[in-house]
Amino acid sequence: MHEFDIIKKYFSKLSLNNKNSLSLNDDVFFDKSNKLVISVDTYVDKSHFFNFENPDLIIKKILRSSISDLICKGVKPKYYFISGSGNKKTFKKSNLKKISQALKQEQKKFGIHISGGDTVFSNKLSFTIISIGFSSNIVFRNKAKFNDDIYVTGSLGDSYMGLQILKKKLFLKKDLKKYFLKKYYLPELHSSLTKKLFNFANTSIDISDGLFADLDKLINRQKLSYKIFISNIPISKNLKKIILLKKLKKVNFVSKGDDYQILFTASKKKSRIIKRTFNSLGIKISKIGNISSGAQKSQIIDEKGNKIAIKNRGHFHSF
Amino acid sequence: MHEFDIIKKYFSKLSLNNKNSLSLNDDVFFDKSNKLVISVDTYVDKSHFFNFENPDLIIKKILRSSISDLICKGVKPKYYFISGSGNKKTFKKSNLKKISQALKQEQKKFGIHISGGDTVFSNKLSFTIISIGFSSNIVFRNKAKFNDDIYVTGSLGDSYMGLQILKKKLFLKKDLKKYFLKKYYLPELHSSLTKKLFNFANTSIDISDGLFADLDKLINRQKLSYKIFISNIPISKNLKKIILLKKLKKVNFVSKGDDYQILFTASKKKSRIIKRTFNSLGIKISKIGNISSGAQKSQIIDEKGNKIAIKNRGHFHSF
Numbered sequence: 001m002h003e004f005d006i007i008k009k010y011f012s013k014l015s016l017n018n019k020n021s022l023s024l025n026d027d028v029f030f031d032k033s034n035k036l037v038i039s040v041d042t043y044v045d046k047s048h049f050f051n052f053e054n055p056d057l058i059i060k061k062i063l064r065s066s067i068s069d070l071i072c073k074g075v076k077p078k079y080y081f082i083s084g085s086g087n088k089k090t091f092k093k094s095n096l097k098k099i100s101q102a103l104k105q106e107q108k109k110f111g112i113h114i115s116g117g118d119t120v121f122s123n124k125l126s127f128t129i130i131s132i133g134f135s136s137n138i139v140f141r142n143k144a145k146f147n148d149d150i151y152v153t154g155s156l157g158d159s160y161m162g163l164q165i166l167k168k169k170l171f172l173k174k175d176l177k178k179y180f181l182k183k184y185y186l187p188e189l190h191s192s193l194t195k196k197l198f199n200f201a202n203t204s205i206d207i208s209d210g211l212f213a214d215l216d217k218l219i220n221r222q223k224l225s226y227k228i229f230i231s232n233i234p235i236s237k238n239l240k241k242i243i244l245l246k247k248l249k250k251v252n253f254v255s256k257g258d259d260y261q262i263l264f265t266a267s268k269k270k271s272r273i274i275k276r277t278f279n280s281l282g283i284k285i286s287k288i289g290n291i292s293s294g295a296q297k298s299q300i301i302d303e304k305g306n307k308i309a310i311k312n313r314g315h316f317h318s319f
Numbered sequence: 320m321h322e323f324d325i326i327k328k329y330f331s332k333l334s335l336n337n338k339n340s341l342s343l344n345d346d347v348f349f350d351k352s353n354k355l356v357i358s359v360d361t362y363v364d365k366s367h368f369f370n371f372e373n374p375d376l377i378i379k380k381i382l383r384s385s386i387s388d389l390i391c392k393g394v395k396p397k398y399y400f401i402s403g404s405g406n407k408k409t410f411k412k413s414n415l416k417k418i419s420q421a422l423k424q425e426q427k428k429f430g431i432h433i434s435g436g437d438t439v440f441s442n443k444l445s446f447t448i449i450s451i452g453f454s455s456n457i458v459f460r461n462k463a464k465f466n467d468d469i470y471v472t473g474s475l476g477d478s479y480m481g482l483q484i485l486k487k488k489l490f491l492k493k494d495l496k497k498y499f500l501k502k503y504y505l506p507e508l509h510s511s512l513t514k515k516l517f518n519f520a521n522t523s524i525d526i527s528d529g530l531f532a533d534l535d536k537l538i539n540r541q542k543l544s545y546k547i548f549i550s551n552i553p554i555s556k557n558l559k560k561i562i563l564l565k566k567l568k569k570v571n572f573v574s575k576g577d578d579y580q581i582l583f584t585a586s587k588k589k590s591r592i593i594k595r596t597f598n599s600l601g602i603k604i605s606k607i608g609n610i611s612s613g614a615q616k617s618q619i620i621d622e623k624g625n626k627i628a629i630k631n632r633g634h635f636h637s638f
Contacts, residue, residue: 036451103330114334117359
């Protein structure tokens with residue numbers, strides 16, 4: 001059973017009297033009257049991260065994944081809590097030192113503050129991170145409009161390539177290896193964009209599960225569909241190079257998740273202000289498709305103009 | 320290494336610029352300017368709870384443990400988040416139904432609302448619960464005053480007796496077994512007391528780790544000590560009966576934790592208003608000792624008037 005199904009079937013009805021929970025169908029909790037925005041995520045070893053030999057990098061990755069939920073909604077993160085479950089080995093002194101140092105660096109980089117947490121003993125390593133921000137508004141899910149353009153920031157797929165290297169499924173030269181591993185461990189978040197999203201985005205989400213999976217989630221309560229052109233999906237020069245060199249398929253890299261880029265839709269009228277905004281911030285932006293009516297199914301169009309089916313639409317945590 | 324030591328050594332320094340985190344030395348996070356109070360706790364199978372054959376009872380127990388952190392600080396809980404890690408077996412349909420039903424009952428009983436959460440796959444069962452309330456003030460730790468009386472609500476030790484039964488270390492008749500198991504699974508929280516604490520309590524904490532462990536924590540940054548009289552520690556009639564019957568020692572039951580009673584100190588001048596308040600609320604209250612100077616060590620006085628040493632001061636989660 002998908003985690004989405006579990007939440008939908010057993011817990012959504014509990015939140016009927018609490019409109020702030022967005023019926024448990026958004027990435028954040030938003031209490032407008034208290035201007036409170038909260039994201040809660042649990043990260044489990046082997047499922048959400050690998051190789052705790054680099055605890056500093058893992059901690060940075062999952063902390064960024066958590067605050068990304070706020071940033072993509074137009075909210076500046078302010079506080080975070082971290083609750084770790086692990087054993088003597090994972091929480092040995094040298095690891096704790098590295099984790100502490102990593103958190104210190106992230107605090108400075110993103111202007112966030114540790115606010116509490118918990119450490120408990122478990123042979124299974126996991127972390128729950130809670131990120132908190134204050135805002136009188138957020139960019140919601142399920143607010144796409146018919147004919148909206150679909151945009152994505154940055155490049156997709158680099159993180160997944162990093163994961164393949166980490167899992168030793170692919171071997172690259174040292175500099176390329178370093179490039180992709182960095183993309184895997186240290187997603188670049190677009191903090192400078194945060195408040196500006198309200199100027200043009202109708203709806204938004206960050207890409208954690210995979211482009212198509214997150215597009216599905218973005219409009220899951222709307223009678224709309226999307227049309228995406230594979231050729232318009234932005235990938236890095238390095239990824240392009242490897243795909244050519246190893247005769248891989250672009251489509252197999254762009255919806256694997258862990259990108260933490262921002263996916264949003266906007267009216268066509270906003271295209272000029274979007275261009276201007278991203279130019280001035282120095283952030284790459286790509287128009288990858290548009291929102292269509294719900295009368296048709298969502299379409300993914302390959303480089304030759306053919307409709308294609310994607311089997312694995314992204315990463316789900318299945319039970 | 321104790322979790323307290325880990326937090327102290329590696330994470331406290333990260334919170335130096337964030338006075339709201341109370342230097343990670345309180346049970347809650349309090350942001351006065353946003354009137355925000357948060358408690359985060361992780362509960363791990365075999366360490367914090369046993370016997371997931373009763374998922375409804377386990378969920379009630381840990382949810383109450385979480386909101387207890389707010390209630391003991393004078394804050395009414397409003398929202399909660401629950402993040403569960405488990406496998407197909409622990410999250411099978413019948414369990415999810417029970418959990419959902421249990422949460423619904425707790426929501427009604429305590430006026431709280433589910434606000435989000437997460438479910439992830441793990442062979443190790445654990446839950447992280449976040450409880451949130453709004454208040455312009457809290458009863459802090461480390462605000463005891465010299466000569467304060469020390470009070471505790473309700474009775475101590477019943478929950479620990481329940482745990483002994485659950486672990487099959489003790490066998491009792493059906494009705495007594497039922498009584499103690501209920502005390503273990505369903506701690507009674509004193510919601511009605513919440514706001515009234517500000518009228519008399521200088522400092523407070525809920526008893527989760529054990530009376531003496533929590534007393535130690537309550538004044539851990541103050542140059543004070545405490546003097547507790549075992550004979551004044553309140554225990555239930557049923558516990559008294561079993562202790563007599565089985566020739567057990569009271570002292571071995573009163574500081575084992577999981578009581579979720581409120582421990583607070585108050586000026587002697589407040590004794591009348593305390594009596595009146597608890598009478599009108601119908602909550603049992605006991606004066607169990609007093610705060611002494613830091614020049615002497617904390618003292619525990621047995622029924623014969625002798626100073627005694629307690630080896631196991633409570634339940635710690637050691638690494």
